[in-house]
Amino acid sequence: MTNSIDEIDLRILSELQNDGHQTVKELSHKVNLSVSPVYERVRRLEKEGYIKSYAAVLDAEKLDCGFVAFCYLKMKQHTFDNATQIMQSVMHIPEIVECYNISGDYDFLLKIYVHNMKAYQEFVMRILGEIGSVEI
Numbered sequence: 001m002t003n004s005i006d007e008i009d010l011r012i013l014s015e016l017q018n019d020g021h022q023t024v025k026e027l028s029h030k031v032n033l034s035v036s037p038v039y040e041r042v043r044r045l046e047k048e049g050y051i052k053s054y055a056a057v058l059d060a061e062k063l064d065c066g067f068v069a070f071c072y073l074k075m076k077q078h079t080f081d082n083a084t085q086i087m088q089s090v091m092h093i094p095e096i097v098e099c100y101n102i103s104g105d106y107d108f109l110l111k112i113y114v115h116n117m118k119a120y121q122e123f124v125m126r127i128l129g130e131i132g133s134v135e136i
Contacts, residue, residue, distance in 0.1 A: 005050065008033060012041055013050060020054040065095075065113040069120045072106035073128070074135045082133035083107070089131045095123055 005013075011031045015022070022030075028038040045051045060066045075082045083101070086108060090096045098111035114120045129136055 005045070009041060009045060009050075012038065013045065016042070016051065016054075060113050064115055067114050067116050067120060069112045069114065071110045071112055071124065071128070073108040073110060074105070075107045076133055076135045078107070085133045086131060093127060095127070 008031055012027065015027055015030050024035055024039045024042065027042070028035045031038060033041075042051070060068070073086065075086065087099070087101075090099045090108075090110065095112050095114055096110050097113055100109045101107065102109050112120065112123065114123055124136065128134060
C-alpha cells in the first residue's frame with residue numbers, strides 16, 4: 001500500500017464523500033482533471049483502502065422513521081460473553097443504526113430510528129428488554 005495521497009486525491013475523496021453516485025466525468029470537472037486520470041485515481045484509492053465502500057443515505061422521515069433516539073445500555077455483568085451477546089444482538093435489530101462501546105457508567109451507546117416516542121418506548125421494552133445480558 002502506497003499510503004501517499006496528494007491534494008487532488010483529497011479533493012476526489014471529498015467530492016465522493018459528498019456524492020458517491022456521481023460519474024467519473026462529473027468528478028473530473030469538479031477536480032479540474034481529465035477523465036482517465038480521475039478514473040485511475042479513484043480505482044487506486046479503492047484498492048489502497050481509502051475508499052471502503054459506497055452507500056446510499058436514506059431519508060428517515062420519508063421512511064416514517066424520523067424519530068432519532070440515543071440510548072445507553074449497561075451490561076448486567078462485565079464479561080466477554082455478555083459483551084459479545086449484546087453486539088451480536090444489536091447487529092440484527094434494524095432500528096439500531098449505530099452502536100458504540102463506551103466507558104464510564106454505561107457500556108454501549110445506541111443510535112436508534114423509530115416512528116415516534118411511543119414506538120421508542122415500546123422498542124426499549126420489547127426489543128432491548130429481551131437481550132438477556134442488558135440491564136434496563
